[in-house]
Each structure stands twice: as structure tokens, then as C-alpha cells.
Amino acid sequence: MTTIPEVLFVCVHNAGRSQMAAALLEHHARGRVTVRSAGSAPADSINPAVVEVMNELGIDVSRNVPAKLLTEDVAASDVVITMGCGDACPIFPGKRYEDWALQDPAGQGADAVRPIRDDIDRRVQALLAELLPAG
Template identity: 70%
Template sequence: MTTPTVLFVCVHNAGRSQMAAGWLRHLAGDRVEVLSAGSAPAGSINPVAVEAMAEVGIDIAGQQPEVLTPEAVQASDVVVTMGCGDACPFYPGRRYEDWALDDPAGQGIEAVRPIRDEVRRRVEELVASLA
């Protein structure tokens, strides 16, 4: 069986998509190829997202926001979008999920923790659906 590739996409690729990628790497290990990108990537990852993930033992500090490319979408089996709207390209034959999640940008740690936990819940469901 081939390894499925999951692409997480949000606007800035600095918070939600990075947390989701961190959770998927943590929960699925090498059973899934993990990509993340943004339609308008930020210069750096959200430090509060880094802090929230560090609280649960997942280090995403070394990740860099990446620009979304059509090639990344084409290479993916599952594309999970998080508020990037029409900026996310659509290709037939891909499984798309749109996760409505609050944006952690500009939020304090108390606001980011529930987003982190909701991202984990959804990633767990995603992992189960890929098995």
C-alpha cells in the first residue's frame, strides 16, 4: 500500500495548518506524508501556536510557512483547507475537507489551546479514515 499524502492549507501557514501537520506527524508517524502550505504565507510561524504545541510535547518551532503550489495539491491524496476560501486550487480525484477553525493569529495562549485540541480531534478522525 502506498503512503497517503495529506496537505494542510490555511492562509498564512503559521498556525492552524502547522498545528495540524504537527499533530499528524506525531499521531501517524511515517504512515502518512505530511505537507502544509499557505495561500499567503507569513514570514514565520505563530509563536503562540508553537507554545501551545510545546505544552503537549510536540515541537513545531522549526517549521517554516510555505507557499501553496498546484504541485503540492496534485501530489496530495487529501487536502484539508482551513479558511483559505477560493485561494485553494481544486483538482479532481483529491479528497477535500474544509475545517472551520478559529484563526490563532493575534490570540493569547488561552484562546489557542482549544483550537489546538480541536485540531487534534480532527486529525485523529483523519488518521482513522486513512487506516
């Protein structure tokens, strides 16, 4: 039996980049990957521009709530993708870590957030192809 890969996306506020990445991976993976997102210092709510640009793709993140990064989330994950959270993410041996250098959408309008979303979408699709090779 094949185990389902688990991916954790981490940024500082869990209100933008990590939320978009998690939603896009869930959308493309269609249940074939367990996806989590969290922040080292979670915001109170999702960035409204992120909600707007994700709605353009038919993905609703308006009810998502930024979550605090927990050591257990990292421990349970096979792949941990960080997005500008520095050293806040605990390191466990045997995990795959990647840091995606992405512009922070905080305080940006939809026109500025759209290219960030598209960059994340390309990276998420490449990651998914690695995690679930066709065949």
C-alpha cells in the same frame, strides 16, 4: 504494496492552524502518512502562541517555516484540508477535499489557541482513523 496516504493542510498564513494540523498528524501517524502544510499568503514566521501550545504536547514547531501553497503540493496529495483559505486552493479531480471551519489563532494568546489546537487534534485523529483503518 500499499501506498502511503498524502495529506496537505492549507490555511492563509501557514503560521497556525495548518502548522498545528500537520505537526499533530505527523505525531500520531508516526511515518505512516506523508504530511505537508502550506499557505495561500504565508507569514514570515510561526505564531508564537502556536509554538507554545504545541510544546505543551512535546511537539516542537519552532523551526518550521511557513510555506507557499504550490499547485504541485495539491496535485501530489490524496487529501487536501483547507482552513479558511477560501478559493485560493486549486481543485483537482479525484482528490478528497475537506474544509475545517476553525477559529484563526492569529493574534491570539496561548489560552485562546489551546482549544483550537485540541479541536484540530480531534479532527486529525479522526482523519487518521479513516486513512489507516485498524485491521
